[in-house]
Amino acid sequence: MTKPLDGVRVLDLSRVLAGPWATQTLADLGAEVIKVEQPGSGDDTRHWGPPWHEHDDQKVAAYFLAANRGKRSVAIDFSTAEGAALVRRMAADCDVVVENFKVGGLKKFGLDAETMRAAYPRLIYASITGFGQDGPYAGRAGYDYIIQGMGGLMSLTGLPDDEPGGGPMRVGVAVADLFTGMYTANAILAALVRRGVSGEGATIDMALFDTQLAILANQASNALVSGNDPRRQGAGHPNIVPYQPFAASDQPIIVAVGNDRQFARLAAILGHPEWASDPIYATNAARVAVRDTLVPLIAGIIAGRPAAEWLVQLEQGGIPAGPINTVLQALADPQAVHRGARISADGGALGTVPMVGSPIRLDGERIDAPLPPPALGEHGDLLREWVDAAELARLRAAGVIG
Secondary structure (H helix, E strand, C coil), X not given: CCCCCCCCEEEECCCCCHHHHHHHHHHHCCCEEEEEECCCCCCHHHHCCCXXXXXXXXXXXXXXXXXXXXXXXXXECCCCHHHHHHHHHHHHCCCEXXXXXXXXXXXXXXXXXXXXXXXXXXXXXXXXXXXXCCCCCCCCCCCHHHHHHHCCHHHHCXXXXXXXXXXXXXXXXXXXXXXXXXXXXXXXXHHHHHHHHHCCCEEEEEEHHHHHHHCXXXXXXXXXXXXXXXXXXXXXXXXXXXXXXXXXXXXXXEEECCCHHHHHHHHHHCCCHHHHHCCCCCCHHHHHHCHHHHHHHHHHHXXXXXXXHHHHHHHHCCCCEEECCCHHHHHHCHHHHHHCCEEEECCCCCCXXXXXXXXXXXXXXXXXXXXXXXXXXXXXXXXXXXXXXXXXXXXXXXXXXX
């Protein structure tokens, strides 16, 4: 299959997660992604172990593997004049540059958006920062944990304050980084389409804080419409009841009733068909109002039988329900196996690398980039496109190239 971004070249100056997540998505879609890393150390996440992936004399943290599939790595010290000049030459032959340095951090190297766009008007230059290129917090570094707190997400996550163990809680994966990466990839795709019409590149300003506010979604809308801050519901839903885990006799299951018809079927399964016609319970708005009395009633019934029995009945009744799996259980689930969620790639210096593949399918085919995550500087010979062999050897000897 010819992939949508075949022929698009991306110069990836980013590290950690938000930027690499964006460029990995572009690589899966067919772009050639050249990852520029600092000689000797590389992307910070190469060292964020354990656990470690080891092959021959290579050792890299599992974290790095999650966000760098499909890329080629070159090691260039662009804090040096020669290294920065080389990166600028590379950018001249690229369609997209992605970076996530602090605001103004690349200007002293001549690698900032203003300088690069002036030199190459067709270039699409995407910057990812914690708080954006302007505003009172523009100079601050941005870390997902801080953004989850400042952006309201932690106020929504966890148990209510008055329950044991209550208090704000971080989401278990770096969602502000990940969503910013996905929004950045979308913005780049839109800019590529626009460039195809106008011939002009674009400067993209993405901020983790902006993204975190955007993905508050219905919770932000709830607050704006009501004028009240949403309360933490633990594992419950602020707008739908019942929509949460319930402990069966052996393990918890999630029951997610999305409409009143489903609730009527659930009530029958629970042995209380009269609930469906009782105005106290019949509509979702009514159930939200009596959450504190209805949920314990349902919980008491579900606790009397094992999870497997409930899940069969709920599926037969057309009521969304499922177990709470561990990560390994989720990846081994028959549906995950059928859809090919687990992949591996080999042929690189890191050997065979296990990964979770892209969820995108086009025309029935997976779009996972075939290249495994790279070892640091593994593809240094790519630089022969911009410097001859003698110059490459000299730059290596000087430590400009790793």
